[in-house]
Amino acid sequence: MLKVLLLGAGTMGSVHARAYKSLGNVELIGIVDRQEAKAGKLSANTSAKVFTSYEEAVAKLNAIDVIDICLPTHLHKEYVMKSIGIARNIICEKPLGLNVTEAGDMIAACEKNNVRLFVGHVVRFFPEYKRIQSLLKKGSIGTPAVVRTTRGGAFPRAWKNWYGDFEKSGGLILDLLIHDFDFLRACFGNVERVYAKKLNREDAVGENIDYALVTIRFHSGVIAHAEGTWAHQGFSYGIEIAGTKGIIDYNSAKNAPLKHRSKGKKMDGAAVEVPESPLASSPYRDELKHFIDCIVNGKDPVVTAYDALHAIEIAMAALTSCETGQPVTLSTGELTRGNEI
Amino acid sequence: MKIGIISFAHGHAYSYANIIRKYKGLELAGVFDEDESRGRAVAAHYHTAFYTKLHHLLAADVDTVIVTSENSKHAQHVMAAAKAKKNILCEKPIATTAEDAKNMIACCEANGVLLQVAFPVRYSTPIKRAREIVQKGGLGKILAVKGTNRGTNPGGWFLNKALSGGGAVMDHTVHVVDLLRWFMDAEVKKVYAEIDHLIADEKIDDCGIVTMDLDNGVFATLDCSWSRNNHYPTWGDVTLEVVGTEGTLGVNAFDQKIDVYSDTEGASWKYWGDDMNEKMILDFVDAIKKGRQPFVTGDDGLKALEVALSAYRSSESGQTVLNS
Structure with a gap:
């Protein structure tokens, strides 16, 4: 039975806590959050103890096997570094760090101390994306050529609006588009160059919206266009891949298997439609199950900490391109650790 | 209005011809095509005259032409039509070089003919x-x-x-x-x-x-x-x-x-x-009739x-x- 300490009881922390409760070989032994009530709520029906500080938790808990970091991005490095020496395994939410240097330092420190580091790039575990990967492998659409992705919805609401603070979240390109950068890299290999546009800071912060369009050229020749939005209503995501022999197209907004509308109580109250795509096991659960399996059985994960680093590298190139107004060419081959672009 | 079509190289020519055929006030008055067999076939299909030389079509009883030739030939065809004082609807892109496009626009202006670029969207x-x-x-x-x-x-x-x-x-x-x-x-x-x-x-x-x-x-x-x-x-x-x-x-x-x-x-x-396409052809005809600026000008074509x-x-x- 692996003993897990969960840091953060926000949106992702809740999702992870729920997943751990349903996994047989894991015991959630502690939950840390400054807001005790939030952590308390998650601890229901578990033996998990609730703490308001990390220090208190590690002082009172024995034999922590896994520390799972579901904190805002700007805190990832601090808590990964603190967790080394306490637990042999760390699971960290995406993006791994705020930049390539942070991510490189975390990976180096974990390697040096024989700590396994897993990063929650959950899109790899979404069945629709797994299916797309297998169709590509099968050659169903020949050689991929032009790829379009979309992701986003309304501006995310969270603790102290940390998503709205670029210094804390890295903004839309690092926080949200990182999913597509990672998936595209998994499908089409290393990136040659990136050109990107995003709303300027005044428009984005003033209206509490953000929007970015990123063009990525891969070494394989594939041209990809990624749309990231915190300007729309209702979360959705999609990907279209046009190849030499066909097209793969998926959009969660157009393919909702279940739509629930409750009758508005007031006459003027328009019913809100809540789309769902129910699965026996959520992608988040599958992700954590896989990481636990990797820990227990010494397997390599399907998405590595280096993949997480490379995804950040693409995001940083996109951000640099937004700043300079020019395309950014990525250094070829494997990055050296901590190599800033 | 008597409309000639210069070349059926671009598939949109067929859409335009079908629209012309549909309206009583419009007549497909002749076709010129460098590809003679194609030109003869479409002329027979639309019951209109086929001309083996462009200047023959331009000398015929035609008020207006639609240029649907290959992109790089737009310039020569549009300028020949302008010089023959025909109003022109030119398929997009207006030309393959900015220089060609500018010459076409200047030539149409100098000859006092209307030039519209086909942006039906x-x-x-x-x-x-x-x-x-x-x-x-x-x-x-x-x-x-x-x-x-x-x-x-x-x-x-x-x-x-x-x-x-x-x-x-x-x-x-x-x-x-x-x-x-x-x-x-x-x-x-x-x-x-x-x-x-x-x-x-x-x-x-x-x-x-x-x-x-x-x-x-x-x-x-x-x-x-x-x-x-x-x-x-x-x-x-x-x-x-x-x-x-x-x-x-x-x-x-x-x-x-x-x-x-x-x-x-x-x-x-x-x-x-x-x-x-139908709305575009009818608006083009309306602009000619009223002597007004076309909705999409040669300059719009050039800018794009x-x-x-x-x-x-x-x-x-x-x-x-x-x-x-």
Whole structure:
């Protein structure tokens, strides 16, 4: 039975806590959050103890096997570094760090101390994306050529609006588009160059919206266009891949298997439609199950900490391109650790 | 009104001829085509005269011409028609070089004839409605636009650069650029493009993602790829996703469709919306009758062409380029 300490009881922390409760070989032994009530709520029906500080938790808990970091991005490095020496395994939410240097330092420190580091790039575990990967492998659409992705919805609401603070979240390109950068890299290999546009800071912060369009050229020749939005209503995501022999197209907004509308109580109250795509096991659960399996059985994960680093590298190139107004060419081959672009 | 068609090289010529045939006040008065067998066949089909020489068609009883020849021949055909004092509807892109386009515009002005460039998407009813919402401030201040004009590889002379001036980027950049200019009364000032031939065997560009900065501060991207394959349910699309401070708008010019699953014809989307080509031809005729400026001018054609040419320059240099 692996003993897990969960840091953060926000949106992702809740999702992870729920997943751990349903996994047989894991015991959630502690939950840390400054807001005790939030952590308390998650601890229901578990033996998990609730703490308001990390220090208190590690002082009172024995034999922590896994520390799972579901904190805002700007805190990832601090808590990964603190967790080394306490637990042999760390699971960290995406993006791994705020930049390539942070991510490189975390990976180096974990390697040096024989700590396994897993990063929650959950899109790899979404069945629709797994299916797309297998169709590509099968050659169903020949050689991929032009790829379009979309992701986003309304501006995310969270603790102290940390998503709205670029210094804390890295903004839309690092926080949200990182999913597509990672998936595209998994499908089409290393990136040659990136050109990107995003709303300027005044428009984005003033209206509490953000929007970015990123063009990525891969070494394989594939041209990809990624749309990231915190300007729309209702979360959705999609990907279209046009190849030499066909097209793969998926959009969660157009393919909702279940739509629930409750009758508005007031006459003027328009019913809100809540789309769902129910699965026996959520992608988040599958992700954590896989990481636990990797820990227990010494397997390599399907998405590595280096993949997480490379995804950040693409995001940083996109951000640099937004700043300079020019395309950014990525250094070829494997990055050296901590190599800033 | 007696209308002549110069060349059936571009498939749109058939759509235009069908529209002319449909209206009583319009007459397809003659056809010239360098491809004699094609020209004779279409003339017979439409019960009209075939001319083996362009100057014969221009000397005949014809008020107006539609130029639907290969892109690089637009200049010679338009200028010959202008000199013969014919009003002209020219297929897009207006030409394959900015110099040709400028000469065409000057020649039409000098001869006092009307020159309209065929950007039918401006006549699409959903597109017009989208522009109305945008222009009335329904989205607040416009910040960004994501556009697509994807299509099926048209084959034939489109793949011969000497005739087409380029592949997908030349073919499919101009429509959306024209819409951006028309929606926002703004000009494209900077262009970056990733362009390649990744799908077809022929060595001409069939994939392109173009990013544009406009002089009103808006950024926009366009996917102009010939990326719709044989089994895709339709030929292509024109879409815009517009992001503003007060909201977003998505418009798809061809989404008024029925899904058909046929054992004999396969799966396809059958369009039932208004016919933008028909509205364009009727408006072109109206402009001639009223002696007014055409809705889409030669200059609009030139401005859109310049962005396509900038996209190629960007791709060749690997840098952003100033659009001029």
